[in-house]
Amino acid sequence: MPGAIYAEGLVKTFGDVRALDGVDLDVPEGTVLGLLGPNGAGKTTTVKVLTTLLRPDQGRAVVAGIDVLKHPNEVRRSIGLSGQFAAVDEYLTGRENLEMVGRLYQLSARDAKNRAGELLERFNLAEAADRTAKTYSGGMRRRLDLAAALVVSPPVMFMDEPTTGLDPRNRQALWDVIQELVAGGTTLLLTTQYLEEADHLAHDICVVDHGKVIARGTSDELKARTGGERVEVVVHQREQISPAREILSGFGRGAEVAVDEHTRKLTVPVTGGAKLLAEVIRDLDARGVEIDDVGLRRPTLDDVFISLTGRHAENGSTNDDNEEAAK
């Protein structure tokens, strides 16, 4: 039986751009799917198709047991959506925005008021509740938009980069709310550029690039597939990156040494554990490479992402990034 969110062979083109190139998804009820991918990969397009905002050129989708293409209105009644760009009414106050959503979902005036108050508290907006949204900062708008998506708890939720632009405290607050929702049986599809977030919240992860799902599995499965441990070295001076890279590539058995010039950090996948680490340190020392930090660590989701897409996951994507990706 297909899950609460199901898609098969979704294709969507915009002129020459194949935004979706055959996306398949299956999200079991009551679980969280993390959709990861670089800018322009097709995450928002996927969310738009599944939430009836965009018609695919090809493919099929079923959400909460309802065919998305045949019965879009029914689907809309069963889902909640928080988009990448906050959709709040600027001229209403935070409280009014939330009460309006409650009324749209047929809550009584009293229930809508209570729910709005609860959410304003939850998202640290109580103080600003009676100011119009146009006076809100970017992070406040984002939180208001998220609160609006949570006024009623629909069986299926979509969140497109929910915590982009949130400070750590508010991010944690949202994670808590999400975990409660899911514990209550909600199915969630979440896109994010924060791999830590996917690690923390998602049961399953799909990595998309160029409109295709290029890997899927649990965070642990993906990490295991990326293979072994990493040696990570931070050299003291930029000039020492080059000799350090040479030495590390000898330990990497053909794997490429990843270099972050800015932080002077070099990373290479290895097999051999602590003994090998001692050898690395000895060889660096012999070449006169001064080390600020060195260690052995298991692959992170970021390593998975880089090895699959050749790129870092970026934080805080904007419209401009999208335009760049389209070029």
Ligand SMILES: Nc1ncnc2c1ncn2[C@@H]1O[C@H](COP(=O)(O)OP(=O)(O)OP(=O)(O)O)[C@@H](O)[C@H]1O
């Ligand atoms: N309305 C549109 N018209 C033309 N091209 C579009 C449109 N919407 C999306 N695209 C293109 O489709 C591709 C996928 O875009 P999408 O917004 O789904 O990416 P994304 O994975 O959400 O990226 P980001 O991480 O930047 O949010 C991009 O190349 C984008 O430029």
Ligand SMILES: [Mg+2]
């Ligand atoms: Mg997007």
